[in-house]
Amino acid sequence: MxxxxxxxxxxxxxxxxxxxxxxxxxxxxxxxxxxxSLKTDEYEKVEDFIDALYEHISPLIEKYGTEKNFDGIGxxxxxxxxxxxxxxxxxxxxxKGLIPFTDLMKAKFNLPCTITNDANAAALxxxxxxxxxxxxxxxxxxxxxxxGSGIISNGSLIYGHDGFAGELGHTIxxxxxxxxxxxxxxxxxxxxxxxxxxxxxxxxxxxxxxxSMLNQYPEEAINSKTVHECxxxxxxxxxxxxxxxxxxxxxxxxxxxxxxxxxxxxLFGGVIxxxxxxxKPAKLHxxxxxxxxxxxxxxxxxxxxxxADAAILGASALVWEKK
Amino acid sequence: MxxxxxxxxxxxxxxxxxxxxxxxxxxxxxxxxxxxSLKTDEYEKVEDFIDALYEHISPLIEKYGTEKNFDGIGxxxxxxxxxxxxxxxxxxxxxKGLIPFTDLMKAKFNLPCTITNDANAAALxxxxxxxxxxxxxxxxxxxxxxxGSGIISNGSLIYGHDGFAGELGHTIxxxxxxxxxxxxxxxxxxxxxxxxxxxxxxxxxxxxxxxSMLNQYPEEAINSKTVHECxxxxxxxxxxxxxxxxxxxxxxxxxxxxxxxxxxxxLFGGVIxxxxxxxKPAKLHxxxxxxxxxxxxxxxxxxxxxxADAAILGASALVWEKK
Numbered sequence: 007m008x009x010x011x012x013x014x015x016x017x018x019x020x021x022x023x024x025x026x027x028x029x030x031x032x033x034x035x036x037x038x039x040x041x042x043s044l045k046t047d048e049y050e051k052v053e054d055f056i057d058a059l060y061e062h063i064s065p066l067i068e069k070y071g072t073e074k075n076f077d078g079i080g081x082x083x084x085x086x087x088x089x090x091x092x093x094x095x096x097x098x099x100x101x102k103g104l105i106p107f108t109d110l111m112k113a114k115f116n117l118p119c120t121i122t123n124d125a126n127a128a129a130l131x132x133x134x135x136x137x138x139x140x141x142x143x144x145x146x147x148x149x150x151x152x153x154g155s156g157i158i159s160n161g162s163l164i165y166g167h168d169g170f171a172g173e174l175g176h177t178i179x180x181x182x183x184x185x186x187x188x189x190x191x192x193x194x195x196x197x198x199x200x201x202x203x204x205x206x207x208x209x210x211x212x213x214x215x216x217x218s219m220l221n222q223y224p225e226e227a228i229n230s231k232t233v234h235e236c237x238x239x240x241x242x243x244x245x246x247x248x249x250x251x252x253x254x255x256x257x258x259x260x261x262x263x264x265x266x267x268x269x270x271x272x273l274f275g276g277v278i279x280x281x282x283x284x285x286k287p288a289k290l291h292x293x294x295x296x297x298x299x300x301x302x303x304x305x306x307x308x309x310x311x312x313x314a315d316a317a318i319l320g321a322s323a324l325v326w327e328k329k
Numbered sequence: 330m331x332x333x334x335x336x337x338x339x340x341x342x343x344x345x346x347x348x349x350x351x352x353x354x355x356x357x358x359x360x361x362x363x364x365x366s367l368k369t370d371e372y373e374k375v376e377d378f379i380d381a382l383y384e385h386i387s388p389l390i391e392k393y394g395t396e397k398n399f400d401g402i403g404x405x406x407x408x409x410x411x412x413x414x415x416x417x418x419x420x421x422x423x424x425k426g427l428i429p430f431t432d433l434m435k436a437k438f439n440l441p442c443t444i445t446n447d448a449n450a451a452a453l454x455x456x457x458x459x460x461x462x463x464x465x466x467x468x469x470x471x472x473x474x475x476x477g478s479g480i481i482s483n484g485s486l487i488y489g490h491d492g493f494a495g496e497l498g499h500t501i502x503x504x505x506x507x508x509x510x511x512x513x514x515x516x517x518x519x520x521x522x523x524x525x526x527x528x529x530x531x532x533x534x535x536x537x538x539x540x541s542m543l544n545q546y547p548e549e550a551i552n553s554k555t556v557h558e559c560x561x562x563x564x565x566x567x568x569x570x571x572x573x574x575x576x577x578x579x580x581x582x583x584x585x586x587x588x589x590x591x592x593x594x595x596l597f598g599g600v601i602x603x604x605x606x607x608x609k610p611a612k613l614h615x616x617x618x619x620x621x622x623x624x625x626x627x628x629x630x631x632x633x634x635x636x637a638d639a640a641i642l643g644a645s646a647l648v649w650e651k652k
Contacts, residue, residue, distance in 0.1 A: 085622075094622075143490040157588070159487050159494075166482070166590020167466040168626065176620045177584040181503060189620060261500040265480070265588050267489020297499045297512060299408075299417075303491065 019322030036135030080324030129156025131320030256291030342645030359458030403647030405450030452479025454643030579614030
């Protein structure tokens with residue numbers, strides 16, 4: 007048995023978004039020791055992006071070089087494939103086609119590199135450092151511009167045979183329902199429960215109810231934040247927008263529970279700022295669609311991770327998880 | 330390292346159904362060396378049932394006693410809990426409440442005993458001896474009187490935090506849809522794709538279309554077998570019954586694929602005798618509800634196991650799987 011001084015081990019966590027890329031140096035306790043960011047969309051070629059990333063990060067590696075051991079790099083990115091180390095056809099990133107991302111990173115940084123999609127990384131972050139510590143079976147749902155998910159079963163992420171498992175935002179909650187603006191599918195969870203979906207619901211409802219406070223805003227200002235403001239002022243239409251969203255979310259969650267029987271479902275992302283306006287109807291409609299053996303067992307909770315650091319923590323968790 | 334002569338190892342597989350219980354002695358190649366059955370519903374007390382089971386089986390154990398090693402007993406049963414070794418509140422079994430089944434079996438047989446629900450056992454049987462040999466990610470759907478499921482992810486069954494995962498028959502495919510005769514839920518997969526559901530669909534459709542051949546049968550003779558007979562004679566209404574069933578099944582399968590991204594979905598049970606009448610629309614509606622990254626990848630196939638032996642093989646696989 008070889009003893010490793012855990013206090014010396016650190017990982018690099020990198021979260022690649024369509025506009026910004028955040029990175030940080032994270033220790034075993036989930037503390038972000040250093041962090042920084044660069045613009046993703048300024049680099050048309052992925053090689054130039056990785057060069058720029060290296061210029062930002064190498065001073066940090068040198069700074070900690072003597073006192074810390076860098077175990078590796080974890081990356082969260084849209085459309086990332088864990089098995090192949092690739093980013094594939096990501097609609098929101100500037101680099102098209104199939105990008106051999108971890109190979110490029112290993113060559114530049116000379117460190118092991120693992121990649122997965124951003125919601126999977128978030129789930130690992132919750133398991134190692136957040137609200138899911140000690141849990142072996144839970145589902146993470148990220149409610150942002152889109153709806154993502156990461157599923158932990160028996161202590162491991164479910165990747166599926168091809169690395170693409172866990173696209174719960176694209177499961178159909180209402181067959182023949184609202185057409186998705188990008189995929190064209192009808193009635194997906196994302197079409198209702200994402201920030202984009204909530205804005206669509208709000209615009210429809212305010213047109214039906216001229217007395218709603220929501221009509222005091224210009225069209226482009228209708229989003230989950232302004233709906234929340236109106237709900238706090240007790241506008242019944244704004245409250246109904248979140249109730250309807252919560253119902254669709256809860257119906258979808260019931261199906262997920264009957265699939266993998268998680269101990270908890272963790273909700274994360276900008277949309278959860280609406281709090282009980284969404285959580286209470288979600289819980290109600292989840293419970294009423296469950297078989298009795300599943301009822302009143304599943305914790306439905308909000309993420310505990312600081313939103314600014316969660317993506318970096320989650321990505322770094324990829325490094326620790328492999329140990 | 331100790332060498333074990335696999336040709337000497339055998340397992341007992343027991344499949345408990347509401348009416349009949351089947352048992353068999355199975356070897357490592359999935360050959361059923363001996364089999365038999367007894368009536369489940371003749372025993373009001375579970376202790377009496379286990380005594381009777383022992384009387385049937387102990388001659389087999391004695392017969393093979395000198396030349397074979399009995400590794401253990403695997404049991405498939407409705408509402409069985411793998412973690413606790415219990416059968417809980419099974420509506421179709423004569424024994425009510427919480428039955429400590431494996432404890433009772435171990436005490437009587439003096440052999441290790443493992444239990445899981447029948448669809449999970451069937452999935453293990455397919456992985457060890459059937460159409461899913463070599464696969465690490467697949468979903469087994471049993472289409473019988475009810476709809477059951479067993480989900481294999483990364484080479485293991487998904488049990489969930491409480492042992493009850495994989496109730497895909499009770500996921501909702503049509504919110505607010507057909508009321509389930511037993512659970513009361515609205516629009517579950519089982520309400521449409523089980524033999525019971527198919528009979529309901531057929532009775533509704535023949536009432537709407539007096540010219541259908543289905544009207545030549547008395548009410549109580551309408552079931553998936555008679556609908557199949559009429560479909561083979563090209564009755565368009567009978568064909569539509571299966572097409573509608575296949576559509577609902579396919580829509581549900583698309584959601585399952587986006588959850589765990591399986592290499593294959595295996596269909597098993599009496600309903601699959603309808604063959605392409607169900608399989609083709611199921612495949613069509615699965616594909617059209619999938620995100621592009623999942624399309625034309627998932628094999629949708631029928632079980633390869635002999636139906637008479639599948640339940641025994643699946644139960645025995647529980648013993649080998651633990652090795």
